[in-house]
Amino acid sequence: xxxxxxxxxxxxxxxxxxxxxxxxxxxxxxxxxxxxxxxxxxxxxxxxxxxxxxxxxxxxxxxxxxxxxxxxxxxxxxxxxxxxxxxxxxxxxxxxxxxxxxxxxxxxxxxxxxxxxxxxxxxxxxxxxxxxxxxxxxxxxxxxxxxxxxxxxxxxxxxxxxxxxxxxxxxxxxxxxxxxxxxxxxxxxxxxxxxxxxxxxxxxxxxxxxxxxxxxxxxxxxxxxxxxxxxxxxxxxxxxxxxxxxxxxxxxxxxxxxxxxxxxxxxxxxxxxxxxxxxxxxxxxxxxxxxxxxxxxxxxxxxxxxxxxxxxxxxxxxxxxxxxxxxxxxxxxxxxxxxxxxxxxxxxxxxxxxxxxxxxxxxxxxxxxxxxxxxxxxxxxxxxxxxxxxxxxxxxxxxxxxxxxxxxxxxxxxxxxxxxxxxxxxxxxxxxxxxxxxxxxxxxxxxxxxxxxxxxxxxxxxxxxxxxxxxxxxxxxxxxxxxxxxxxxxxxxxxxxxxxxxxxxxxxxxxxxxxxxxxxxxxxxxxxxxxxxxxxxxxxxxxxxxxxxxxxxxxxxxxxxxxxxxxxxxxxxxxxxxxxxxxxxxxxxxxxxxxxxxxxx
Amino acid sequence: xxxxxxxxxxxxxxxxxxxxxxxxxxxxxxxxxxxxxxxxxxxxxxxxxxxxxxxxxxxxxxxxxxxxxxxxxxxxxxxxxxxxxxxxxxxxxxxxxxxxxxxxxxxxxxxxxxxxxxxxxxxxxxxxxxxxxxxxxxxxxxxxxxxxxxxxxxxxxxxxxxxxxxxxxxxxxxxxxxxxxxxxxxxxxxxxxxxxxxxxxxxxxxxxxxxxxxxxxxxxxxxxxxxxxxxxxxxxxxxxxxxxxxxxxxxxxxxxxxxxxxxxxxxxxxxxxxxxxxxxxxxxxxxxxxxxxxxxxxxxxxxxxxxxxxxxxxxxxxxxxxxxxxxxxxxxxxxxxxxxxxxxxxxxxxxxxxxxxxxxxxxxxxxxxxxxxxxxxx
Numbered sequence: 001x002x003x004x005x006x007x008x009x010x011x012x013x014x015x016x017x018x019x020x021x022x023x024x025x026x027x028x029x030x031x032x033x034x035x036x037x038x039x040x041x042x043x044x045x046x047x048x049x050x051x052x053x054x055x056x057x058x059x060x061x062x063x064x065x066x067x068x069x070x071x072x073x074x075x076x077x078x079x080x081x082x083x084x085x086x087x088x089x090x091x092x093x094x095x096x097x098x099x100x101x102x103x104x105x106x107x108x109x110x111x112x113x114x115x116x117x118x119x120x121x122x123x124x125x126x127x128x129x130x131x132x133x134x135x136x137x138x139x140x141x142x143x144x145x146x147x148x149x150x151x152x153x154x155x156x157x158x159x160x161x162x163x164x165x166x167x168x169x170x171x172x173x174x175x176x177x178x179x180x181x182x183x184x185x186x187x188x189x190x191x192x193x194x195x196x197x198x199x200x201x202x203x204x205x206x207x208x209x210x211x212x213x214x215x216x217x218x219x220x221x222x223x224x225x226x227x228x229x230x231x232x233x234x235x236x237x238x239x240x241x242x243x244x245x246x247x248x249x250x251x252x253x254x255x256x257x258x259x260x261x262x263x264x265x266x267x268x269x270x271x272x273x274x275x276x277x278x279x280x281x282x283x284x285x286x287x288x289x290x291x292x293x294x295x296x297x298x299x300x301x302x303x304x305x306x307x308x309x310x311x312x313x314x315x316x317x318x319x320x321x322x323x324x325x326x327x328x329x330x331x332x333x334x335x336x337x338x339x340x341x342x343x344x345x346x347x348x349x350x351x352x353x354x355x356x357x358x359x360x361x362x363x364x365x366x367x368x369x370x371x372x373x374x375x376x377x378x379x380x381x382x383x384x385x386x387x388x389x390x391x392x393x394x395x396x397x398x399x400x401x402x403x404x405x406x407x408x409x410x411x412x413x414x415x416x417x418x419x420x421x422x423x424x425x426x427x428x429x430x431x432x433x434x435x436x437x438x439x440x441x442x443x444x445x446x447x448x449x450x451x452x453x454x455x456x457x458x459x460x461x462x463x464x465x466x467x468x469x470x471x472x473x474x475x476x477x478x479x480x481x482x483x484x485x486x487x488x489x490x491x492x493x494x495x496x497x498x499x500x501x502x503x504x505x506x507x508x509x510x511x512x513x514x515x516x517x518x519x520x521x522x523x524x525x526x527x528x529x530x531x532x533x534x535x536x537x538x539x540x541x542x543x544x545x546x547x548x549x550x551x552x553x554x555x556x557x558x559x560x561x562x563x564x565x566x567x568x569x570x571x572x573x574x575x576x577x578x579x580x581x582x583x584x585x586x587x588x589x590x591x592x593x594x595x596x597x598x599x600x601x
Numbered sequence: 602x603x604x605x606x607x608x609x610x611x612x613x614x615x616x617x618x619x620x621x622x623x624x625x626x627x628x629x630x631x632x633x634x635x636x637x638x639x640x641x642x643x644x645x646x647x648x649x650x651x652x653x654x655x656x657x658x659x660x661x662x663x664x665x666x667x668x669x670x671x672x673x674x675x676x677x678x679x680x681x682x683x684x685x686x687x688x689x690x691x692x693x694x695x696x697x698x699x700x701x702x703x704x705x706x707x708x709x710x711x712x713x714x715x716x717x718x719x720x721x722x723x724x725x726x727x728x729x730x731x732x733x734x735x736x737x738x739x740x741x742x743x744x745x746x747x748x749x750x751x752x753x754x755x756x757x758x759x760x761x762x763x764x765x766x767x768x769x770x771x772x773x774x775x776x777x778x779x780x781x782x783x784x785x786x787x788x789x790x791x792x793x794x795x796x797x798x799x800x801x802x803x804x805x806x807x808x809x810x811x812x813x814x815x816x817x818x819x820x821x822x823x824x825x826x827x828x829x830x831x832x833x834x835x836x837x838x839x840x841x842x843x844x845x846x847x848x849x850x851x852x853x854x855x856x857x858x859x860x861x862x863x864x865x866x867x868x869x870x871x872x873x874x875x876x877x878x879x880x881x882x883x884x885x886x887x888x889x890x891x892x893x894x895x896x897x898x899x900x901x902x903x904x905x906x907x908x909x910x911x912x913x914x915x916x917x918x919x920x921x922x923x924x925x926x927x928x929x930x931x932x933x934x935x936x937x938x939x940x941x942x943x944x945x946x947x948x949x950x951x952x953x954x955x956x957x958x959x960x961x962x963x964x965x966x967x968x969x970x971x972x973x974x975x976x977x978x979x
């Protein structure tokens with residue numbers, strides 16, 4: 001056994017959102033002294049503003065710490081950060097697969113949450129040694145013994161000796177470091193085998209090309225090697241290998257047990273998919289590392305520039321985002337209502353939301369999005385199957401034999417007092433009850449639900465029904481046959497393609513009514529009366545009317561009023577700039593956004 | 602022929618009490634400031650740098666009739682000293698019905714005031730109470746009689762509609778009662794809800810609501826009833842017997858220059874718009890502590906040709922006569938019809954405007970939607 005492997009520990013930190021993962025990571029980095037406190041930027045691992053604001057980590061990354069343990073030896077601790085949200089479950093599982101162990105943080109004030117469980121299962125699946133840690137003991141409401149009991153009773157891990165820490169206050173951080181060294185196994189020495197390295201992250205850098213984060217399982221990799229991506233199939237020549245300190249630090253080689261990166265003038269992150277195995281082109285391994293799967297978008301929507309003249313800007317912005325986000329897909333589409341835009345695919349709603357925010361912040365792009373859609377399977381009368389992620393592409397009713405929609409296994413953790421309300425919500429959203437498990441004063445509910453219902457404002461409803469306490473996790477389960485219809489919206493007799501969506505037939509009436517209502521509230525009065533209709537096929541199921549504009553006049557305008565009144569008119573007109581023309585009707589951008597938010601309570 | 606009249610506006614920001622709908626610069630309970638305010642005002646008038654011959658003077662407020670009438674006389678004297686007042690100069694003063702005594706009217710008459718504008722607002726006592734007016738219908742009747750008795754044949758009543766609890770019948774009653782007083786000029790305003798007024802909160806919390814249909818019904822009633830008294834609409838909210846139109850305001854809509862004096866007063870001189878501070882304390886300090894310029898407490902903004910043209914259109918469309926196309930091209934050197942071909946065609950086809958004898962003007966329906974039409978030109 002190589003001495004290097006014996007002195008290496010590869011681990012992740014797993015936790016529910018807000019249980020203190022990033023803060024603990026910072027403390028570990030500080031305590032190991034690898035980066036001076038002066039250089040420490042708050043939350044080193046979270047690179048992007050959005051992540052910091054939302055308290056989650058989107059792009060994963062690793063860092064190498066040097067720790068002198070109580071046994072007097074110096075260890076390399078490779079901390080691999082994991083994304084913190086349900087949309088990125090697969091990426092989390094690949095990060096975990098790069099480790100031998102995981103630090104499990106449980107918040108002493110909240111105990112186990114839905115995502116704690118989901119992450120523990122992922123860690124167990126990857127045969128990781130789990131090191132429980134009780135965090136936030138400095139808070140007045142902390143109950144560390146409750147957290148210990150929950151870990152023992154519901155996860156089945158001994159937790160009496162778990163470090164009780166406060167990452168925020170820096171209390172007992174050394175205990176965590178010692179536990180990592182003593183409890184987590186060191187990696188195996190497989191230097192004599194052909195190269196196999198797991199890709200767990202990749203980011204694009206304009207100077208180096210794609211920086212591929214890898215965990216070497218077998219063999220070694222160094223600059224000059226020609227390598228193959230076993231699933232992707234492409235070959236590249238390695239320019240540089242290195243490890244992550246506070247920056248990229250080139251090293252001579254990476255060998256089995258190491259966590260680091262390589263670059264190879266790769267232009268497209270799509271060539272370096274997470275979960276793929278890197279091997280030597282000259283001496284390839286026989287089998288790739290297990291667990292690779294192609295991540296496919298689960299949620300689609302149309303994205304259009306609010307200002308139609310900025311189509312090229314939007315195109316450029318998406319291309320730039322795509323550089324670092326292999327999971328994002330987009331292709332051009334046109335809408336009669338919204339003009340030129342893109343059909344974009346996302347891993348889930350959060351991924352979508354984060355992308356919108358990045359478009360806004362990093363590219364100053366104001367966009368209109370259409371209803372998110374899942375991927376439906378349409379079994380046609382001729383027996384062929386087509387996948388539809390855009391209502392506009394749904395074949396005509398006569399061509400459809402039947403349709404299938406994706407269902408997910410959903411886990412919801414909620415405080416006991418909201419169970420009734422959460423169950424009611426799940427029922428309304430066509431959830432099928434599976435189990436219910438009490439964990440202290442909380443309940444873990446499991447439902448099988450159509451994804452269609454989850455992407456439709458479910459998370460907001462869940463939060464509002466539980467005062468923000470409930471947590472949600474879900475995973476794709478299967479496709480099921482379902483009664484689905486396409487709902488169209490007509491404004492002044494003209495169909496608005498951007499507002500069409502596919503809906504469970506029984507929900508079509510209430511949803512059609514509700515959307516017609518929302519449109520009515522958001523379309524300003526015009527010179528003529530504007531009928532708004534929701535229809536299935538040709539059949540009208542809901543109707544609202546925007547009354548004609550009867551009065552738009554400033555009563556007083558004398559010498560002292562001129563500037564003020566003109567400003568008032570200009571302000572009113574400003575809103576009109578963002579109008580979209582549907583036939584003879586002008587529809588403001590807000591109308592498209594408003595219909596995306598429906599309150600079912 | 603271009604209208605080259607010039608006017609003077611003088612702001613008197615004092616009131617007996619603040620009305621529930623008012624967001625003008627006006628103060629109730631600040632009487633101790635009145636003397637020093639007029640001192641500052643006189644100083645500002647003296648500092649005016651141009652030698653203007655003026656055609657109109659207008660005392661607005663606030664409530665000009667609230668302060669001692671001799672202060673008004675004195676202001677007018679100072680004005681006549683600094684400016685050349687035309688022989689037929691229109692000199693107007695805004696007044697509240699309950700502060701218009703025969704004694705005051707006599708002083709005004711002597712000072713040269715020849716037009717009185719009475720803030721009647723409604724002839725319904727319940728509504729007057731609701732909108733925070735201190736007077737009652739009988740006060741308005743009395744005031745109108747006093748005005749006529751004092752020899753003012755040129756006077757105006759201000760009326761409001763779309764008021765809380767007001768029905769179309771209530772307003773028709775008010776219109777008739779007002780016209781029956783033999784008034785040659787009536788201004789009718791649909792209540793504009795201004796933020797930070799007591800009445801705004803009533804609408805905000807849903808106690809009252811404004812209905813566009815009823816509002817237009819009331820406006821149409823005004824058109825019809827006032828027409829039957831010979832009062833014709835010459836501007837969106839103004840009705841007069843022929844020859845009794847308010848010259849001061851007409852000049853403003855005709856894009857003439859005017860100089861405003863006092864706190865919060867606005868001026869339009871050549872291409873520049875000025876607005877004096879609305880902070881009465883600041884106004885007084887500026888002009889009693891030796892300011893050397895008449896606009897020392899004002900902000901000035903020189904408008905571009907495009908902005909001027911927009912102002913011009915916004916104001917011209919308020920007039921029943923509409924926009925004089927040759928006047929436009931004389932002022933801006935551009936052909937109105939060529940510049941706005943599409944908008945003109947569109948608004949005419951929508952039935953909102955018409956072109957008659959070199960004028961582009963709103964139709965009846967267009968008057969309901971003057972804002973809508975104007976916005977097209979901005």
